[in-house]
Amino acid sequence: MPELPEVETIARGLHTRVAGDAVESVWIGSRQPPLKSPAGVIARTLEGKRIVRVHRAGKHIVFDLEGAARALQAKKGGLGGGSKTRQAASLQQTAQWIVHLGMTGRMVVSEPAAELAKHTHLIAKLASGRELRFIDPRMFGKLSVHAGGFDPGGVEPLEVSEEQFIALFHGRKTPIKSALLNQKLLRGVGNIYADESLFRAGIRPRRRAAAITREQLGTLHRAVREVLREAIALGGSSISDYVDADGEEGFFQLQHRVYGREGEPCLVCGTPIRRVVLAGRSSHYCSKCQR
């Protein structure tokens, strides 16, 4: 599943390509993934809107939209059809389109002639002539629209202060790994980066958050941000089947120090990396470096 750095990379890529463009029309397939907003509402909200900005909130891609229906209508002249819905959409001046990629979701910017990938669930035709396509073979992705001010909950790990971070985890009875994955606390930290951060901070995944000193939580705060920043700088580390906004496969991969390295020697001390299952997720750690 794409984590924060991957989603950040994809959102930046999309911003570069489609910001300033406008959505002329939207097609949503009938074998669509479970959408969080009704298909008709998504189409009506998107159509006629200008894409002001694409950014990330937690693991969501957020398209900030602005009403540009009038300009579009004038350009299109009297094509007729759907003018009522266009007018309705234009009444709502700003909106947000939220895309959660789930396990295998992809957003690609394509030329209209480009072959339609299997499992394409949505096509937004853009004023520039290109198409924004949402493809999702396993259909765990989620699409929704909001009137604005979308709040995925939790705090951005790259924006959280040390004090805030300590307050979030201090006194929690759950294992620190589970707390890191709790999206209501920090948003966007997933399994890989939780394991990597805990390794760098020298904390075992199963340790109860309440048993961790404020000083160690401070170290963890720095480790989380360091790991995420490095991964973003590398363009997100891809382990599953998705591509960036250009449709290109293969991100650079942050060298994992513990994640997915069960039985392999710790890069610091040589002790074989261990794997335990915590709340149904694999956790990797070094029993010597992490306490």
Ligand SMILES: [Zn+2]
């Ligand atoms: Zn070690």
